[in-house]
Amino acid sequence: MAETMTTAIPDFTLPPRVDQVGIEERAARFTKRSIKKETKVNGLLLALNMIDLTTLEGKDSEGKVKQMCYKAMHLLDAYPGLPTVAAVCVYPSMVKTAKKAVEGSGIKVASVATGFPSGQVPRDVKIRDTKFAVAQGADEVDMVISRGKFLEGEYNYVFDEIATIKEACGDARLKVILETGELVTFDKVRKASDIAMHAGADFIKTSTGKVTPAATMPVTLVMLEAIRDFYYKTGKMIGMKPAGGISKAKLALHYLVMLNEILGEAWMNNHWFRFGASSLANDVLMQLMKEKTGVYQGKDYFSLD
Amino acid sequence: MARNNTLKLKFDSARKYAPAPESRSAAKIKDQYDLFINGKFEKPVSKKYFDTINPATEEKISRVAEANEADVDRAVKAARNAYENVWKKMPPKERGKYIFRIARMVQERARELAIVETLNGGKPIRESRDFDIPVVGNHFFYYAGWADKLEYAFPNRNAHPLGVAGQIIPWNFPLLMAAWKIAPALATGNTVVLKPAETTPLTALLLAEIIQECDLPPGVVNIITGAGATGAAIVNHPDINKIAFTGSTDVGKIIQRAIAGTNKKATLELGGKAANIIFDDAPIDQAVEGVINGIFFNQGHVCCAGSRLYVQESVYKEVVRKLKDRLETLIVGDPMDKNTDIGAINSKQQLDQINKYLKIGVKEGAEMYQSSVDLPKKGFFCRPTIFTNVAQSNRISQEEIFGPVLTIQTFRTDDEVIEKANNTPYGLSAGVWTDKGSKIFNMTTKLRAGVVWANTFNQFDPTSPFGGYKESGYGREGGLHGLTPYLNLTSIS
Numbered sequence: 001m002a003e004t005m006t007t008a009i010p011d012f013t014l015p016p017r018v019d020q021v022g023i024e025e026r027a028a029r030f031t032k033r034s035i036k037k038e039t040k041v042n043g044l045l046l047a048l049n050m051i052d053l054t055t056l057e058g059k060d061s062e063g064k065v066k067q068m069c070y071k072a073m074h075l076l077d078a079y080p081g082l083p084t085v086a087a088v089c090v091y092p093s094m095v096k097t098a099k100k101a102v103e104g105s106g107i108k109v110a111s112v113a114t115g116f117p118s119g120q121v122p123r124d125v126k127i128r129d130t131k132f133a134v135a136q137g138a139d140e141v142d143m144v145i146s147r148g149k150f151l152e153g154e155y156n157y158v159f160d161e162i163a164t165i166k167e168a169c170g171d172a173r174l175k176v177i178l179e180t181g182e183l184v185t186f187d188k189v190r191k192a193s194d195i196a197m198h199a200g201a202d203f204i205k206t207s208t209g210k211v212t213p214a215a216t217m218p219v220t221l222v223m224l225e226a227i228r229d230f231y232y233k234t235g236k237m238i239g240m241k242p243a244g245g246i247s248k249a250k251l252a253l254h255y256l257v258m259l260n261e262i263l264g265e266a267w268m269n270n271h272w273f274r275f276g277a278s279s280l281a282n283d284v285l286m287q288l289m290k291e292k293t294g295v296y297q298g299k300d301y302f303s304l305d
Numbered sequence: 306m307a308r309n310n311t312l313k314l315k316f317d318s319a320r321k322y323a324p325a326p327e328s329r330s331a332a333k334i335k336d337q338y339d340l341f342i343n344g345k346f347e348k349p350v351s352k353k354y355f356d357t358i359n360p361a362t363e364e365k366i367s368r369v370a371e372a373n374e375a376d377v378d379r380a381v382k383a384a385r386n387a388y389e390n391v392w393k394k395m396p397p398k399e400r401g402k403y404i405f406r407i408a409r410m411v412q413e414r415a416r417e418l419a420i421v422e423t424l425n426g427g428k429p430i431r432e433s434r435d436f437d438i439p440v441v442g443n444h445f446f447y448y449a450g451w452a453d454k455l456e457y458a459f460p461n462r463n464a465h466p467l468g469v470a471g472q473i474i475p476w477n478f479p480l481l482m483a484a485w486k487i488a489p490a491l492a493t494g495n496t497v498v499l500k501p502a503e504t505t506p507l508t509a510l511l512l513a514e515i516i517q518e519c520d521l522p523p524g525v526v527n528i529i530t531g532a533g534a535t536g537a538a539i540v541n542h543p544d545i546n547k548i549a550f551t552g553s554t555d556v557g558k559i560i561q562r563a564i565a566g567t568n569k570k571a572t573l574e575l576g577g578k579a580a581n582i583i584f585d586d587a588p589i590d591q592a593v594e595g596v597i598n599g600i601f602f603n604q605g606h607v608c609c610a611g612s613r614l615y616v617q618e619s620v621y622k623e624v625v626r627k628l629k630d631r632l633e634t635l636i637v638g639d640p641m642d643k644n645t646d647i648g649a650i651n652s653k654q655q656l657d658q659i660n661k662y663l664k665i666g667v668k669e670g671a672e673m674y675q676s677s678v679d680l681p682k683k684g685f686f687c688r689p690t691i692f693t694n695v696a697q698s699n700r701i702s703q704e705e706i707f708g709p710v711l712t713i714q715t716f717r718t719d720d721e722v723i724e725k726a727n728n729t730p731y732g733l734s735a736g737v738w739t740d741k742g743s744k745i746f747n748m749t750t751k752l753r754a755g756v757v758w759a760n761t762f763n764q765f766d767p768t769s770p771f772g773g774y775k776e777s778g779y780g781r782e783g784g785l786h787g788l789t790p791y792l793n794l795t796s797i798s
Binding site: 022032033038040228 | 312314315316318319323324325435586589591592594626634643644740760761
């Protein structure tokens with residue numbers, strides 16, 4: 001099908017068209033897939049390898065971050081041949097510590113920036129925040145959009161801000177957090193996704209994890225469809241990161257089914273898809289051990305970090 | 306930057322989930338089933354039986370009795386006797402209790418019923434488990450509630466039952482159609498002689514077991530199996546008061562002729578060739594999903610299937626590309642696998658019919674596109690198919706194919722699409738996809754179809770009436786409307 005591709009920026013004041021009922025029905029349909037045997041094991045291993053192991057708390061300390069980084073590299077040594085997680089995700093002040101801790105492991109260091117989680121700081125502070133994180137060694141930057149401005153209809157402001165941060169990132173990959181729980185409707189999520197991708201996002205991400213609801217399957221579906229349409233329009237692949245609220249292996253598998261059936265095989269790796277999660281890894285490990293040994297092990301057999 | 310777009314998403318792995326089969330042993334199927342007459346399973350006078358198979362494997366799974374005229378006569382006599390002496394006289398509240406009991410038993414044995422429905426009919430277990438059987442239960446529950454409230458349903462009228470209803474049902478939703486027929490008939494005080502389709506008799510016979518277990522008075526529901534001749538014997542039996550038929554328009558016409566000049570009432574739910582209309586302001590991804598559900602649900606063996614797609618020209622390319630992408634992710638195969646989206650075609654005869662139309666479509670110059678899915682070696686299967694470059698004058702866009710085959714045409718204006726959508730002998734259902742409420746209302750008032758879905762498709766609820774215009778039949782099933790065809794309403798003087 002010969003069509004022209006274009007990177008022309010669309011008119012963001014036009015309403016996008018997303019049907020809430022249809023999205024919810026479609027998202028529910030993925031949960032009907034029955035994932036068994038080798039498909040299940042492969043899916044669980046892939047899910048582990050897609051995790052951005054995260055700690056984003058006021059009480060984060062170097063000691064905490066170092067221990068989490070060790071966990072990122074050694075998820076469960078009792079299970080030989082496990083992959084590592086994709087990245088560790090920390091505040092800018094912890095990037096240096098994390099970078100050193102995961103050195104040589106291939107694990108990326110992602111840093112939140114731009115006045116995470118609310119984003120209510122002046123733009124020059126956001127730029128400095130970003131540059132600091134990158135200078136400290138962050139491979140990836142997770143920025144937040146200005147939801148207030150977005151809801152005011154200041155789409156150009158939001159667009160420019162993302163583009164500015166992208167520039168400040170240099171070689172670091174930029175994940176743009178939409179904070180879908182504050183945008184509320186699927187129409188707005190779709191519009192914010194389009195703005196972020198056109199402004200230079202390498203990834204679009206649902207949530208900070210500080211607002212409820214965080215990632216849901218329907219909202220992720222809306223964003224995956226936006227990524228697909230952007231790909232067809234421009235030829236550029238964009239990554240997806242649902243974050244917050246995905247703590248069970250089964251739910252992670254549902255997400256992977258959805259990814260597989262919306263964007264296809266090219267996206268089924270941690271270069272293009274991440275789970276932002278702190279407690280998902282242990283449930284996946286528990287399920288993997290169950291598949292291997294046939295019995296469930298107590299939760300204290302899995303390290304808490 | 307403008308360059309040629311040859312991008313394509315890859316979905317090969319999306320169809321390769323490890324097998325997740327539902328357990329066949331969770332359902333018991335007997336080697337042989339007799340006729341359910343007067344509360345008992347009885348050997349047929351005809352002494353004849355015929356095999357019933359699993360269309361996914363072509364293996365025989367049981368054999369069932371073939372009722373002849375004498376058997377039909379026995380069933381009608383049992384129904385008449387039960388009507389005159391028991392059912393008609395029973396307080397409505399008591400009738401309702403029996404129907405509630407059937408509903409609960411259907412729910413209790415839901416898993417077993419779903420398995421047998423899939424084994425005998427070829428539909429994916431996901432659909433029989435999540436759609437057919439739950440809706441069967443709902444239907445009995447809903448009409449059970451009406452049994453003692455007819456005076457409220459029809460104020461200032463006396464509602465009298467008609468007598469014995471002869472009911473003939475199709476193979477696409479075997480148990481669901483049995484529920485659609487039996488539930489309102491019983492609620493209104495009629496007794497029943499029901500014949501399931503020749504290729505899918507088993508769940509109706511399990512329902513007979515349930516009815517027996519419910520202690521429904523003997524003869525109130527009689528279930529007899531057989532082919533066209535058995536159906537004809539029911540239609541022509543002089544002591545039947547009402548015919549309820551769901552099936553092809555051809556047979557509907559035969560029935561219409563047969564009962565002309567008699568006192569028999571009838572409801573006919575026949576074929577369809579529904580238009581599904583996508584406007585350029587529609588939520589495209591959800592519309593595409595609706596089109597997929599509209600035509601590939603139950604292998605397209607749905608009388609209200611959205612088999613004619615009309616797309617506004619400005620979004621045509623986008624819609625076709627998205628349809629093709631979605632087609633690639635549909636899993637066709639073993640109906641018992643929980644991941645199967647499209648199961649087996651119900652019979653060899655139906656598969657031949659579909660393949661005949663595929664050939665006609667290609668010959669007519671339409672462009673055929675099928676998904677690249679591998680089909681099982683045995684059994685009756687058909688790849689999901691879409692035809693583009695179709696004209697209104699093509700046979701594939703005029704005649705009911707009753708399979709997973711979609712034709713796509715474009716349109717420019719609202720008036721044009723209304724004219725094209727109504728340009729069919731059928732009038733069962735239609736779908737409209739647009740973000741604009743006013744457009745929906747304009748369309749629904751002008752489309753000559755019994756059901757018009759807006760921004761959704763193939764939604765069924767016991768409370769909602771269903772039925773057609775023109776050659777799609779007459780009479781309504783479901784809801785309050787579904788009571789009237791089983792009643793003689795007189796004014797209170």
